[in-house]
Amino acid sequence: MKLTARQTQTKTLADLYRSLDRQHAVTITYLKPGETEPTVRTIEIIELRTTSVRITKTGEIRGGGIVIIAMCRLRGERREFHLAGVLSYTQHRISYTLQHPANTTYAPPQHQPTDDVQALFFYELARDKDDADYRPRVRLAA
Numbered sequence: 001m002k003l004t005a006r007q008t009q010t011k012t013l014a015d016l017y018r019s020l021d022r023q024h025a026v027t028i029t030y031l032k033p034g035e036t037e038p039t040v041r042t043i044e045i046i047e048l049r050t051t052s053v054r055i056t057k058t059g060e061i062r063g064g065g066i067v068i069i070a071m072c073r074l075r076g077e078r079r080e081f082h083l084a085g086v087l088s089y090t091q092h093r094i095s096y097t098l099q100h101p102a103n104t105t106y107a108p109p110q111h112q113p114t115d116d117v118q119a120l121f122f123y124e125l126a127r128d129k130d131d132a133d134y135r136p137r138v139r140l141a142a
Contacts, residue, residue, distance in 0.1 A: 003088045009066075012083065013048065016068065019091050020045040025073070027090045030081055038087055043070035044096045046078070071098040 004012050019026045026045060031038040046069045053064040066083040078101055 001090045023096045025092045025094045029087045042073040045070045
């Protein structure tokens with residue numbers, strides 16, 4: 001068992017990346033934000049990613065943490081754990097056993113309509129999944 005408080009974050013990340021590359025399970029002792037009792041989970045790491053950084057009005061930097069995306073063997077589903085919440089971890093030589101969810105792929109929409117303005121409008125909305133629910137408040141002139 002390795003305590004994260006006794007080593008650098010770089011060493012912890014190197015060990016987690018090594019487990020990811022070799023597809024070995026890791027048992028972590030994790031403290032959720034706002035809770036006092038840590039939980040122990042055995043996870044199969046899918047990826048490690050960073051969160052976005054934002055600057056508050058006072059100039060303070062928030063975010064920028066590292067998130068472990070993994071399959072939890074206890075729940076059998078995909079979970080996210082913040083590296084700052086990992087108190088200790090143990091690397092195993094046990095290989096992955098859970099089925100990882102497949103990555104979703106982008107399916108392009110049909111060809112752009114050229115004869116109908118309303119159809120073109122909804123085609124453009126459907127292209128951007130973030131704005132697909134947008135409807136204008138003012139009627140657009142054709």
